[in-house]
Amino acid sequence: QVLMIAADNASSNDTMVAELGDILPCFGGETNRTRCFLHIVNLVVKLFPREFD
Template sequence: MDNAGNCNTTASELKKLIPTFGGSAACTWCFPHIINLIEKVHISVSYLLRPADKKSQLIK
């Protein structure tokens, strides 16, 4: 389950608590989350494609 739907709720509540907060206009939406997921996959694939001897060096 993804918690991306909580972004709107959080933005609305922060706008109520902090009038200078931009509300939904201040949200970056999913962009940082998507970049994070892409990098996790990239790191995982890079690790899996390494020769076995280099993997063991990383674990030590």
């Protein structure tokens, strides 16, 4: 049984979660996905130097 998937924001992970939602009846798809918080923080931090260029 798959309860939760933790993954970054790559579009291939969106596809994987959608497919799992179709294949596994007890997996809720996007509602059972947690996007990696540290990946999101890393993306935000990388934006700051661009703002000051």
